[in-house]
Amino acid sequence: MKRQYKILITRRLLDTDKNYITDKLRALVGDCFDLAEPKTWDEEGILEEVRDADALLGPFVTQRILERAGQLKFIQVPWTGMDNFNFDAIRNCGVPVCNSHSNSIAVAEMAVGLLLDLMKKISYHDGSMRRGDWNRSQGETSLKSRILAGSVACILGYGEIGKKVSAMLKAFGVKIKAVNSSGRRGGGDIEMFPAKDALEAARGSDIVICALPLTDATRGMINKDFLSALKKECMLVNVSRADIVEEDDLYQALLGQTISGYASDVWWKAPERGASESWPSEKNEFWRLPNVVMSPHRAGFIEGALPHLDDAVKNIANMIDGKEFINVVSLQQKY
Numbered sequence: 001m002k003r004q005y006k007i008l009i010t011r012r013l014l015d016t017d018k019n020y021i022t023d024k025l026r027a028l029v030g031d032c033f034d035l036a037e038p039k040t041w042d043e044e045g046i047l048e049e050v051r052d053a054d055a056l057l058g059p060f061v062t063q064r065i066l067e068r069a070g071q072l073k074f075i076q077v078p079w080t081g082m083d084n085f086n087f088d089a090i091r092n093c094g095v096p097v098c099n100s101h102s103n104s105i106a107v108a109e110m111a112v113g114l115l116l117d118l119m120k121k122i123s124y125h126d127g128s129m130r131r132g133d134w135n136r137s138q139g140e141t142s143l144k145s146r147i148l149a150g151s152v153a154c155i156l157g158y159g160e161i162g163k164k165v166s167a168m169l170k171a172f173g174v175k176i177k178a179v180n181s182s183g184r185r186g187g188g189d190i191e192m193f194p195a196k197d198a199l200e201a202a203r204g205s206d207i208v209i210c211a212l213p214l215t216d217a218t219r220g221m222i223n224k225d226f227l228s229a230l231k232k233e234c235m236l237v238n239v240s241r242a243d244i245v246e247e248d249d250l251y252q253a254l255l256g257q258t259i260s261g262y263a264s265d266v267w268w269k270a271p272e273r274g275a276s277e278s279w280p281s282e283k284n285e286f287w288r289l290p291n292v293v294m295s296p297h298r299a300g301f302i303e304g305a306l307p308h309l310d311d312a313v314k315n316i317a318n319m320i321d322g323k324e325f326i327n328v329v330s331l332q333q334k335y
Contacts, residue, residue, distance in 0.1 A: 003032065004032055004033065004034055005032060005033045005034070005054045005055070005316075005319070005320055006033070006034050006036055006052055006053045006054050006055075007033055007034065007035050007036065007053070007054065007055045007057050007316055008036045008037075008038070008046065008049050008050055008053040008055070008056055008057065009035065009036065009037050009038075009057045009058055010038075010041075010046055010056050010057065010058030010059070010060040010061065010065075011041065011058035011059060011060050012037075012041050013058075016306070017078075017306060017309060018035060020306045020309055021035065021057075021309055021312065021313055021316075022035055024309075024310070024313040025313050025316055025317060028313070028314075028317040029317050029320045029321065032320060033316070033320065035057075036049055036053070037049075041060075043062050043064060043065060046060070046065055047064060047065060047068055050065050050068050050069045050072075051068055051069070051070060052070075052071060053069055053071070053072060054071060054072065054073050054319065055072070055073055055074055055075070055076060055316060055319060056069070056072065056074075056075045056076070057076050057078060057312065057316075058076075058077070058078070059077050059082075059084060059085050060086075061075060061085070061086050061089050061090060062086065062089050063088075063089045065089075066089060066090065066093045066095070069095075072095050073095070073319050074095055074096045074097070074098060074315070074319060074325060075090070075095060075096070075097045075098070076098050076099075076100075076312045076315050076316065077097065077098065077099045077100065077312075077329075078100055078308060078309050078311075078312040079099065079100055079103075079300070079308050080099055080100060080101055080103075080104075080161075080213075080308075081099075081213070081214065081241060082099055082213065082329055082334055082335050083213070083214040083215070083241060083243075083334075085097070085334075087331060087334055090331065091331060096325055096328050096329075097328070097329045097331070098311075098312075098315050098325050098326065098327045098328055098329060099311075099327050099329055099335075100308050100309070100310070100311035100312050100327060101159070101160040101161075101311060101327055102307050102308060102309070102310035102311040102314075103299075103300040103302070103307040103308040103310075104159075104160035104161045104164055105164055105307075106299060106300050106301075106302050106307055107161050107211075107239050107265075107299040107300055108161050108164035108165045108168060108239075109168070110239055110265055110295065110298075110299035111161070111165050111209055111211070111237055111239045111265075111299075112165060112168045112169065114237050114239070114263035114264070114265065114293055114295060115148070115207060115209070115235065115237050115263065116148070117263060117293045118235050118237070118261045118262075118263040118291075118293050119145060119146040119147075119148060119235065120145045120146070121143075121145060123293055124290055125143070146235075146260075148169075148172045148173075148174060149172055149173035149174070150173055150174075150175075151174050151175070151206035151207055152174070152175045152176075152177065152204065152205045152206050152207070153169050153174050153175070153176055153177070153205060153206065153207040153208070153209060154177045154178070154179070154201045154202045154205040154207065154208045154209070155176065155177070155178045155179065155209050155211060156179050156198060156201075156202070156208065156209065156210045156211060156212050157179065157180065157210065157211035157212035157213065157240065158178040158179065158180040158192070158211075159180070159211065159213075159335075161211040161239065162178060162180075162209075162211040165209055165211065166178060166190060174207075175189075176189075176190045176191070177190070177191045177192075177193065177201045177205060178190055178191070178192055178193070178201075179192075179193045179194070179195060179197070179198045179201050180192065180194070180195070181194070181195050181333065182194055182195075195217070198221070198226075199225075199226055199229055202226065202229065202230060202234075203229050203230065203231075204231065205230070205231070205234060206231065206233060206234060206235070207234065207235050207236075207237070208230065208234060208235075208236045208237070209236075209237045209238075209239070210222065210236070210237065210238045210239070210240045210244055210245070211239055211240050212240050212241075212244055213240070213241075213334070213335035214240065214241035214243055214244055215333070215334050215335060216334075218244050219243050219244065220243070220244070220245075220246050221244055222236070222244055222245040222246065222249075222250070223245075223246040223249050224246065224249040224252075224253075227249055227250065227253040227258065227259055228253075228258065230258075230259050231259075232257070232258060232259065232260065233260050234259050234260055235259070235260050235261045235262070235263070236250075236259060236261070236262050236263075237262075237263045237264070238262075238263075238264040238265070238266055239264075239265050239266065239299055240266065241266055242264070242266045242267050242268045243268070247268050247281060247283065247284060248283065248284065250262060251283075251284040251286065254286075254289050254291055254292060255289070257291070260291065261291035261292065261293070262286075262291065262292050262293075263292070263293035263294075263295070264293075264294065264295065265295040265296075265297055265298065265299045266297055267280035267281060267286075267294070267296075267297070268280065268281050268282070268283075269281055269282050270296075270297060280294060280296075311326060311327055314326060315327070
């Protein structure tokens with residue numbers, strides 16, 4: 001008979017999230033776990049519960065928490081981005097940290113959807129027709145669309161999302177260039193570039209899709225110099241993190257039409273937790289530009305499912321069954 005394993009949540013989850021995890025995990029390992037919550041969602045609250053925890057579920061961790069967690073097996077962050085994780089606290093702990101890539105197919109589909117919207121001007125003309133305007137005057141955004149087949153796409157970040165985007169675009173007849181940390185791997189007719197040559201890879205491409213992790217090395221990477229090296233016809237899509245792009249430089253490039261368009265699921269300002277309204281930027285009115293497609297950080301949300309939690313469930317089950325963890329994060333690379 002398996003002992004009871006304590007999984008301590010370190011960031012408040014919705015009831016739907018907790019029920020999803022519980023149901024999925026129970027189907028894999030039975031009732032040998034407790035999904036525990038602290039009384040308060042701060043360091044003191046977690047310290048009261050962490051002494052006998054086998055796993056931490058969530059991104060919040062401190063050195064004091066780790067010092068008290070005497071039987072901790074691993075830490076599971078239930079999404080991909082690690083840019084807000086306290087790597088300094090974990091560095092000498094010896095406990096593996098894992099994230100989740102199980103929503104990569106959903107995010108990849110969103111990247112392609114945003115790209116098609118941008119190239120075919122779907123949202124723009126939908127908005128016009130809702131005002132009764134068929135755009136026959138051929139104003140600032142004409143009826144003409146771009147064709148995807150035969151174009152060249154540069155994928156910045158060739159992880160789980162980037163690989164899936166690549167497969168989808170290849171089905172459209174797109175030539176793929178991809179950038180990862182080493183420039184190795186890829187396979188087939190994909191031209192691979194190391195991270196240091198990202199600008200070379202992007203130069204001459206018709207499309208650039210950003211699926212990079214946000215790290216010290218990638219923050220602000222898409223800046224004035226990067227954007228000015230792109231073709232005027234190039235379209236940029238971002239399904240990663242807003243801070244990889246220098247906001248003011250992008251806005252000026254779009255205003256001056258030195259790049260053709262921008263579509264993104266991530267922005268520099270989001271509503272406060274629990275709120276629903278916020279402009280995507282405090283400085284620049286991207287929503288007024290006809291060559292911009294906006295999405296409210298929703299790529300990983302799927303009707304009837306919570307795919308970003310699937311890898312978290314699998315890793316907790318792996319801990320209980322004594323199997324290897326998946327998606328172990330590199331403490332050096334921070335992703």
